[in-house]
Amino acid sequence: METKILVNKLVKKYGDHLVLDKIDVAIKEKDVVCVIGPSGSGKSTFLRCINKLEEPTSGQVIVDKFDLTDKNTNINEVRQHIGMVFQQFNLFPHLSVLDNITLAPIDIKKMDKNEAEKRAIELLEAVGLANKKDAYPDSLSGGQKQRVAIARALAMDPDIMLFDEPTSALDPEMVGEVLQVMKNLAKQGMTMVIVTHEMGFAKEVANRVVFMDGGHILDDGSPDQVFNNPKSERTANFLNRVLNV
Amino acid sequence: METKILVNKLVKKYGDHLVLDKIDVAIKEKDVVCVIGPSGSGKSTFLRCINKLEEPTSGQVIVDKFDLTDKNTNINEVRQHIGMVFQQFNLFPHLSVLDNITLAPIDIKKMDKNEAEKRAIELLEAVGLANKKDAYPDSLSGGQKQRVAIARALAMDPDIMLFDEPTSALDPEMVGEVLQVMKNLAKQGMTMVIVTHEMGFAKEVANRVVFMDGGHILDDGSPDQVFNNPKSERTANFLNRVLNV
Amino acid sequence: MKKKCFIFSLIFFMACTLFLGINSQKIHAENKVYKVGTDLTFAPFEFQNDSGEYIGIDIDLLNTIAKKQNFTVDLKPLGFNSSVQAVQSGQVNAMIAGMSVTEERKKSFDFSNPYFIGGISMAVHGDNTEIKSYDDLKGKVVAVKTGTVSANYVDKIKDKYGFTVKSYDSADALYDVINVGGADAIFDDYPIIDYSITKGKSLKRVGDIQERCDYAFAVKKGTNQELVKMFNEGLKELKQTKEYDGIIAKYTSNSSQSNDASSIDESTFIGLIKNNYKSLLSGLEKTLILTLVSFIFAMVIGIMFGLFSVAPVKPLRMLSAFYVDVVRGIPLLVLAFFIFFGIPNITGKPMNEYIAGIITLTLNASAYIAEIVRGGIGAVPVDQMEAARSLGFSYTKTMRKIVLPQAIKIMIPSFVNQFVISLKDTTILSAIGLIELLQVSKIIVARTLQSSEVYLITAIIYLVIITLLTRLAKILERRFR
Amino acid sequence: MKKKCFIFSLIFFMACTLFLGINSQKIHAENKVYKVGTDLTFAPFEFQNDSGEYIGIDIDLLNTIAKKQNFTVDLKPLGFNSSVQAVQSGQVNAMIAGMSVTEERKKSFDFSNPYFIGGISMAVHGDNTEIKSYDDLKGKVVAVKTGTVSANYVDKIKDKYGFTVKSYDSADALYDVINVGGADAIFDDYPIIDYSITKGKSLKRVGDIQERCDYAFAVKKGTNQELVKMFNEGLKELKQTKEYDGIIAKYTSNSSQSNDASSIDESTFIGLIKNNYKSLLSGLEKTLILTLVSFIFAMVIGIMFGLFSVAPVKPLRMLSAFYVDVVRGIPLLVLAFFIFFGIPNITGKPMNEYIAGIITLTLNASAYIAEIVRGGIGAVPVDQMEAARSLGFSYTKTMRKIVLPQAIKIMIPSFVNQFVISLKDTTILSAIGLIELLQVSKIIVARTLQSSEVYLITAIIYLVIITLLTRLAKILERRFR
Numbered sequence A, B: 001m002e003t004k005i006l007v008n009k010l011v012k013k014y015g016d017h018l019v020l021d022k023i024d025v026a027i028k029e030k031d032v033v034c035v036i037g038p039s040g041s042g043k044s045t046f047l048r049c050i051n052k053l054e055e056p057t058s059g060q061v062i063v064d065k066f067d068l069t070d071k072n073t074n075i076n077e078v079r080q081h082i083g084m085v086f087q088q089f090n091l092f093p094h095l096s097v098l099d100n101i102t103l104a105p106i107d108i109k110k111m112d113k114n115e116a117e118k119r120a121i122e123l124l125e126a127v128g129l130a131n132k133k134d135a136y137p138d139s140l141s142g143g144q145k146q147r148v149a150i151a152r153a154l155a156m157d158p159d160i161m162l163f164d165e166p167t168s169a170l171d172p173e174m175v176g177e178v179l180q181v182m183k184n185l186a187k188q189g190m191t192m193v194i195v196t197h198e199m200g201f202a203k204e205v206a207n208r209v210v211f212m213d214g215g216h217i218l219d220d221g222s223p224d225q226v227f228n229n230p231k232s233e234r235t236a237n238f239l240n241r242v243l244n245v
Numbered sequence C, D: 001m002k003k004k005c006f007i008f009s010l011i012f013f014m015a016c017t018l019f020l021g022i023n024s025q026k027i028h029a030e031n032k033v034y035k036v037g038t039d040l041t042f043a044p045f046e047f048q049n050d051s052g053e054y055i056g057i058d059i060d061l062l063n064t065i066a067k068k069q070n071f072t073v074d075l076k077p078l079g080f081n082s083s084v085q086a087v088q089s090g091q092v093n094a095m096i097a098g099m100s101v102t103e104e105r106k107k108s109f110d111f112s113n114p115y116f117i118g119g120i121s122m123a124v125h126g127d128n129t130e131i132k133s134y135d136d137l138k139g140k141v142v143a144v145k146t147g148t149v150s151a152n153y154v155d156k157i158k159d160k161y162g163f164t165v166k167s168y169d170s171a172d173a174l175y176d177v178i179n180v181g182g183a184d185a186i187f188d189d190y191p192i193i194d195y196s197i198t199k200g201k202s203l204k205r206v207g208d209i210q211e212r213c214d215y216a217f218a219v220k221k222g223t224n225q226e227l228v229k230m231f232n233e234g235l236k237e238l239k240q241t242k243e244y245d246g247i248i249a250k251y252t253s254n255s256s257q258s259n260d261a262s263s264i265d266e267s268t269f270i271g272l273i274k275n276n277y278k279s280l281l282s283g284l285e286k287t288l289i290l291t292l293v294s295f296i297f298a299m300v301i302g303i304m305f306g307l308f309s310v311a312p313v314k315p316l317r318m319l320s321a322f323y324v325d326v327v328r329g330i331p332l333l334v335l336a337f338f339i340f341f342g343i344p345n346i347t348g349k350p351m352n353e354y355i356a357g358i359i360t361l362t363l364n365a366s367a368y369i370a371e372i373v374r375g376g377i378g379a380v381p382v383d384q385m386e387a388a389r390s391l392g393f394s395y396t397k398t399m400r401k402i403v404l405p406q407a408i409k410i411m412i413p414s415f416v417n418q419f420v421i422s423l424k425d426t427t428i429l430s431a432i433g434l435i436e437l438l439q440v441s442k443i444i445v446a447r448t449l450q451s452s453e454v455y456l457i458t459a460i461i462y463l464v465i466i467t468l469l470t471r472l473a474k475i476l477e478r479r480f481r
């Protein structure tokens, strides 16, 4: 299969603080990659470099042949192909659920309003929230918000979806709902990069697990290999602590 | 064994909103009780009624023969026997770790300063943080903060310890450290009431699990009974969702 | 979006209406128009009645004469000293301001025939039957205002009649002291005594009028001779028709038959309000207009600098920070003085005090509004910007569609609070002579001499308006959270 | 805790020192002391030099005479009109204020022998060789100040000599216009012309002095005769010893041999600063003292009401809310007027303007400080209260040991900001006559007539001080977060 995302010697510094240290990764179409690792290891930063929410200090990020580190690339166009779901959902509180979802298609893709709403309702049905289309974000539970956020990202028909700890701000009971939606997405062949602490989910859904620490990738392989047979001792150590609570 | 905490027809309302609906519970000395249940079910409110951080609307809470709902009870004295550990740690940011721990013994128990510091260092050793005694809370990691908070509560030599989701604000890696300290406490025979979402911990450490929903206690028994053989369907449902992520 | 537009057009509409309101107050000209200077307030010769119109002996005489002689008066209440200057510099044609004829003044003025004979008189409490002449003053206490002709006079006669003198700085203290029994008699200009009797003070004059002097209408020496002639002729006619006596009686007569508003007793709180609520309301209206107009300009400038302060272009951010720091670092009154006195000194052109006032308030408020805008945008979580950018929105589109709609809700209560601050700040501009509520109060105090009551009423008016606006801000804040 | 105590005692210490500083400025008495009123500023007869001392022809004459005649002068620069009143009411013994002797004034004053002959003169630019007499004025432009004797005079002669007249409102415009060639000649009081020549204006007098009048020292009619006698004798002696000529020459001589500070050219920005920085600094000092003193009182009252506002006792909370709402709902200047004019009207006792100013600022700032305290305590998470209570601390102990130490850190930057606001608010009190930096600037403008430059300098002083304080607040804010 084709390479969707190519990360080449990616370096990110905040001032003197080196957060990503020459990361090399190639992600293929339909890959479901889970990124795990301790807090502060650079997982979020890595993910945010993929759609240039953070400006890389050096190195290359090539998405679908577009070189994001090239000044001439129209980043707003590239971003339309990359959906992103945040830990804190980041819905627009002043817009209804339907408007949250249709705003970008209508405004950026110049999609017809009726058509955009039809598509939005389909997406809401897919995440089980068709009845909430006129509600405002404040009246939704955490799990519902996160599902709307996923629908909003999907409304732009992205080829790639990025998730940054999508369930860690949720009540334990709500976590399942969101993971279910993500499982379905994976089944439909979406290319996904997921930062998560849900090891169970990683085992079950990912076809590739990446372990990061201190700005380096220490392990990278199938879930089976990483969880049961980690290359690095640090990985083993981390997994040991997290799994044996 | 003796009854340490007796809760009798405890009702708590916020305005018209009924949060606890005639709760009856008796907790015996050396009991380790885990309270589980969905969000908003009243777990925190129940715990906070036990040391009167919330004023009960009606009913009785009797701790060690002191009736907390009696106006004549000196609540500040009773609270000295009940240690509480909060989800957000609530360390005093303007005081060093040592001062956080010794403030109450010196000020309230009129303990000698040297003696209080000696005891504080013992407690810090017990939670594995003796080297941090002069640090300020801001420089500690979440797990370290929570262990200092536990030491601070223990410095007053309480008979009872209350924990409100002590690990839910921690990074997954840090959770283990804190649970380890709690396990040790349980082994030493401390009476404990713990609100938690860590089912694994509940299974392993508690001798009694209480499931709450909508202000009612729906299940109450040994961990084995509640987890494997719940009385109420709601409990089964909840456990099913939380455990099978 | 619709709601915002509505609010802004409402404000704009109000501002326009009020502006037009101001303009339509100008006087229509007919016949030959003469500008006549007068004092700001010198009851009973000239003072504002409760509708803010100037009335008094001088004004009524002048207007009646003008009607008879077919000329039109454009009255300029400039104050006594400014009127003198204005006559001399030709900015006005004449003045009438209870001005006494002196040899010194005759050097630079031509005077009409005297229309009134001033002088001083003794007065005692209305119930006093003991003092019937100066001879009864032996061993008594006599009060006067310091630095007046009366003060000189009692000093001259005090040894002869054997009384003690008490001096007071303000006229109201003088008139109060006789009521509370602190003095047995007072000496003051007799028309002022008579006027205060019509205002309800319990007083009666005793003895003859002393130190007489003539009051006359004046023009600059050698100019406007036809005006003086007309005045003299008109005055003669008025005296013949007894209209003259009517006018004098209206302001000084004991009987006060005329039941007009100015006869209400202003010594009580209620009387004071009854008699002045119209001018106070007109002052309040001017305060509100000043606030509103400058606030609208300030919003435009402030929002611009506020957007600059979050722009991704560094020079704009620096410009905005500089503007805000400078304007907020200069006290409002210093700014007002610099604009009102300093700028004309540079340009050589005089500056209208309203324009100076509005510029001052606008500059000041705009700096604070810029900070409110910056704060409001800053209060929208960065998350929102990131979420929109990651969907493919550009910076400007994100600002317009996502950040600003949320920021405005956060800002509105602060805007109301800033409006309250601007409203309070208008009072400061009374120092450069702007007529607003506080200035109106000063004028009323000058006439009624009831400073504690008048300033208390003024304070209460501000308090009520500001409390209402502050409540509004709190309600909006709660609503928008 | 230690740090806080330190800061407070520092502030207290500073306040005390400054207070003592004020008190020690009083003049020591010897021989017989006479209070003499004079004008605030009427160069070259009386004006402040750069150290804030009064100098000028009147002052120097009076002081020299007093030394010769062995009496002591307690100078009261009250302004001309207030001096007249003060002499008449006996509050001062005499006055010397460039006062001309008139028949009218002779009724209430006894005058000394004249010590100066005033009058007006023509002046042209120093390089002008064309105009040598009034006859050369034909077709020329002559400038005068409106409303002055000079204005009357040129009006009388303009037809005879065939020149045009331009009138200016301010003296500085008058003296500027001749420099920039807007007029060929000016007419003004000749001592003022001479004085401005000593100040570096390029001017020369042409023709004789016109409209002469006598300047004399004055006492209230019939009083202080021995003082008049001493003045006359001293004056005679000075004239004999030629000291008189020295004094006059010092302020009006063209040669300006004396190299004292007042000979610096004040028409440039630098000259202005050089010559006035001392009085500006003393104004700034008074501004800072006023701010500091009122701020200390405001802290006491404000912290009290702030603690009330979070107390678990409802009446205290309501009292605090009421106080804050009322004080913040009244504009500062209205409050100042009510206190300064209204309260004396009620109590009958005059109020010192410094006390009125400090009360006003204190009330105002205390309301805002109460809000800062409430906000600071509110910003400490409730968690902290709960954690301490659950350890067994009582409410008051928790407040003292846990909440307040954290709240104070949050409040300190806001306190600095409130201090800045109080500093700016002191300017407003210039309206009730308080001498602070802005008032000092007004006095300098009255003397130098350079309003734009002086107000610009004043604005910059405030800007620098306030910017420094604001920076401090920002640094503290960053430090404490």
Ligand SMILES: Nc1ncnc2c1ncn2[C@@H]1O[C@H](COP(=O)(O)OP(=O)(O)OP(=O)(O)O)[C@@H](O)[C@H]1O
Binding pocket: A014, A017, A019, A037, A038, A039, A040, A041, A042, A043, A044, A045, A046
């Ligand atoms: N805007 C920023 N400025 C400075 N340092 C930053 C910034 N954002 C992140 N960092 C630092 O970069 C490092 C990596 O942060 P990152 O958020 O990528 O970690 P993470 O692996 O996502 O951790 P977590 O699991 O806690 O989300 C951390 O040390 C963090 O402090």
Ligand SMILES: Nc1ncnc2c1ncn2[C@@H]1O[C@H](COP(=O)(O)OP(=O)(O)OP(=O)(O)O)[C@@H](O)[C@H]1O
Binding pocket: B014, B017, B019, B037, B038, B039, B040, B041, B042, B043, B044, B045, B046
């Ligand atoms: N101070 C308060 N005022 C009003 N309602 C409150 C207050 N505190 C809690 N509640 C309400 O009481 C109910 C129970 O709250 P509580 O915090 O006890 O739930 P919980 O079981 O601890 O939930 P969680 O797992 O989210 O902590 C919730 O519906 C909550 O909204």
Ligand SMILES: [Mg+2]
Binding pocket: A043, A044, A045, A164
């Ligand atoms: Mg992260």
Ligand SMILES: [Mg+2]
Binding pocket: B043, B044, B045, B164
């Ligand atoms: Mg809870």
